[in-house]
Amino acid sequence: MTGFGLERLSLNQATVKYLGLADAVALCVRHDIPAIGLWRDRVAEAGLSSAVAAVRGAGLHVSSLCRGGFFTAGDAEGRAAARADNVAAVREAAALGADALVLVCGGLVPGSRNLGLARRMVADAIGELVPFAQQLGVRLGIEALHPMFCADRCVIASLGEAVDLALGFPPDAVGVVVDTYHVWWDARLAAEMARVAGRIVSYQVCDWVLPLPADILLGRGHLGDGVIDFGPISAAVAAAGYQGYVEVEIFNAGIWDAPPDQTAAVVRERFAAALLRGSKAGTGGGQAGPFGR
Amino acid sequence: MTGFGLERLSLNQATVKYLGLADAVALCVRHDIPAIGLWRDRVAEAGLSSAVAAVRGAGLHVSSLCRGGFFTAGDAEGRAAARADNVAAVREAAALGADALVLVCGGLVPGSRNLGLARRMVADAIGELVPFAQQLGVRLGIEALHPMFCADRCVIASLGEAVDLALGFPPDAVGVVVDTYHVWWDARLAAEMARVAGRIVSYQVCDWVLPLPADILLGRGHLGDGVIDFGPISAAVAAAGYQGYVEVEIFNAGIWDAPPDQTAAVVRERFAAALLRGSKAGTGGGQAGPFGR
Numbered sequence: 276m277t278g279f280g281l282e283r284l285s286l287n288q289a290t291v292k293y294l295g296l297a298d299a300v301a302l303c304v305r306h307d308i309p310a311i312g313l314w315r316d317r318v319a320e321a322g323l324s325s326a327v328a329a330v331r332g333a334g335l336h337v338s339s340l341c342r343g344g345f346f347t348a349g350d351a352e353g354r355a356a357a358r359a360d361n362v363a364a365v366r367e368a369a370a371l372g373a374d375a376l377v378l379v380c381g382g383l384v385p386g387s388r389n390l391g392l393a394r395r396m397v398a399d400a401i402g403e404l405v406p407f408a409q410q411l412g413v414r415l416g417i418e419a420l421h422p423m424f425c426a427d428r429c430v431i432a433s434l435g436e437a438v439d440l441a442l443g444f445p446p447d448a449v450g451v452v453v454d455t456y457h458v459w460w461d462a463r464l465a466a467e468m469a470r471v472a473g474r475i476v477s478y479q480v481c482d483w484v485l486p487l488p489a490d491i492l493l494g495r496g497h498l499g500d501g502v503i504d505f506g507p508i509s510a511a512v513a514a515a516g517y518q519g520y521v522e523v524e525i526f527n528a529g530i531w532d533a534p535p536d537q538t539a540a541v542v543r544e545r546f547a548a549a550l551l552r553g554s555k556a557g558t559g560g561g562q563a564g565p566f567g568r
Numbered sequence: 569m570t571g572f573g574l575e576r577l578s579l580n581q582a583t584v585k586y587l588g589l590a591d592a593v594a595l596c597v598r599h600d601i602p603a604i605g606l607w608r609d610r611v612a613e614a615g616l617s618s619a620v621a622a623v624r625g626a627g628l629h630v631s632s633l634c635r636g637g638f639f640t641a642g643d644a645e646g647r648a649a650a651r652a653d654n655v656a657a658v659r660e661a662a663a664l665g666a667d668a669l670v671l672v673c674g675g676l677v678p679g680s681r682n683l684g685l686a687r688r689m690v691a692d693a694i695g696e697l698v699p700f701a702q703q704l705g706v707r708l709g710i711e712a713l714h715p716m717f718c719a720d721r722c723v724i725a726s727l728g729e730a731v732d733l734a735l736g737f738p739p740d741a742v743g744v745v746v747d748t749y750h751v752w753w754d755a756r757l758a759a760e761m762a763r764v765a766g767r768i769v770s771y772q773v774c775d776w777v778l779p780l781p782a783d784i785l786l787g788r789g790h791l792g793d794g795v796i797d798f799g800p801i802s803a804a805v806a807a808a809g810y811q812g813y814v815e816v817e818i819f820n821a822g823i824w825d826a827p828p829d830q831t832a833a834v835v836r837e838r839f840a841a842a843l844l845r846g847s848k849a850g851t852g853g854g855q856a857g858p859f860g861r
Contacts, residue, residue: 388797394755423716425753426778426795432753433726439755460718460725462687462732485719489782502719504681 287312287524347381450476580605580817639693640674743769
């Protein structure tokens with residue numbers, strides 16, 4: 276049976292939004308979760324060297340650092356600030372030994388409807404960042420966001436676009452992030468992953484729940500609570516040669532309000548149900564959720 | 569200067585949701601709008617023969633009938649009902665002389681997460697409908713809906729998918745609908761339209777406004793009130809040989825509450841600003857909206 280074992284589980288810190296870095300690290304240790312995805316605001320709050328010491332001391336692997344990007348400022352000052360911020364993010368990712376620095380590339384340029392312009396600015400900004408990332412041994416992960424965020428968060432709106440962009444850069448420097456929430460709907464998903472084989476640098480999972488809440492950023496749920504068939508997507512990720520951790524990253528107001536230990540336990544349980552068994556989870560058998568028991 | 573002239577404007581009835589068919593027809597006549605996109609519930613309310621008489625008497629062209637589809641029922645009874653309903657829709661489209669019967673194909677099969685299954689069911693159902701549509705001279709228009717509706721309304725989530733599907737059927741029977749709200753974000757849009765040249769059967773326009781409202785079906789606005797660059801999309805539609813009307817179809821609670829004569833006047837004015845001038849509207853110059861005057 277194919278699938279991802281629990282030894283490849285990573286908890287993205289955003290799933291337990293209200294925990295500081297030390298508490299999130301301790302939570303992973305308590306629940307035998309071997310890796311963590313970190314967010315820069317929490318790293319900054321802890322202090323970079325303390326954060327490095329905390330994850331190393333706990334024996335945790337850092338599967339990703341979230342996030343760089345937001346390259347589409349409308350003026351030179353804004354772009355210079357974005358560049359400086361991304362350089363800092365690369366430094367932090369290097370210090371933490373993160374497998375990838377996740378890039379959320381930015382929406383339309385303020386005051387412009389020109390998608391092509393914004394996309395060129397993203398490509399140019401990544402190109403400027405690549406030599407420094409290579410120097411520090413950090414892989415940049417271009418994340419395609421769901422098209423509903425195209426205007427205001429990320430003009431890279433499908434995996435195919437992220438792949439086109441990544442393939443223009445050296446493989447040691449740039450890859451793509453596959454996040455099920457953003458790309459599950461795409462009929463070309465498996466083909467795009469095959470095209471970018473060897474260059475998936477992060478695999479993030481959460482479910483798409485219905486109905487979407489008023490804040491569409493938060494329409495995510497525990498694996499099994501929504502409509503995503505994780506089996507075929509995970510199989511394509513594996514077929515594309517992905518060897519890294521699988522990060523559970525859930526933005527959901529209800530989950531944020533739940534006790535973190537409960538959340539971690541559910542994350543483990545659902546991960547095993549949806550990913551360990553491969554595509555069987557896709558039939559809706561054996562896990563909670565809309566089509567469950 | 570390229571662009572679509574006001575002689576190609578069509579008002580989709582959904583833009584003035586609270587008007588019955590006769591009132592919507594009269595509104596088009598008062599505002600010198602030469603075509604109308606009809607909805608089946610309003611046609612049924614008026615009675616088919618009265619509806620035919622109303623549009624013919626007014627000299628209006630019927631640019632589309634909305635809608636058939638919803639092919640993904642989970643049981644044989646549901647699929648038989650969908651088939652009967654689509655047969656009725658084809659008959660109505662033929663009687664009205666509509667340029668296209670718009671198909672919204674349906675979401676995931678209830679109780680299933682299997683996207684591939686739903687997509688095969690859509691293809692099979694369209695295939696079953698094709699001979700009857702050909703017999704009556706009706707063109708079916710496969711509409712790609714925005715990926716945010718993939719789970720619950722339409723598994724055909726990008727224009728490329730609609731094109732793949734359409735190209736498997738005879739050109740006189742099946743084409744695609746291009747609706748800016750659903751596809752504006754797609755980096756492959758122009759290429760997909762080129763691939764389906766001669767088979768775009770309806771072009772529907774409205775803007776994508778930010779932030780999305782709680783009901784994401786209603787996040788649409790008058791042309792110019794949002795972020796869509798209508799110039800390049802319209803140019804690609806024209807380059808693909810589209811000769812038909814351009815339907816303004818806006819689902820927006822505020823616009824539904826506005827006086828219909830005001831809505832029709834704004835529709836005309838914005839159409840001229842965004843489409844008559846071609847891509848100039850894309851710079852944000854000269855029309856109202858977030859980047860406007």
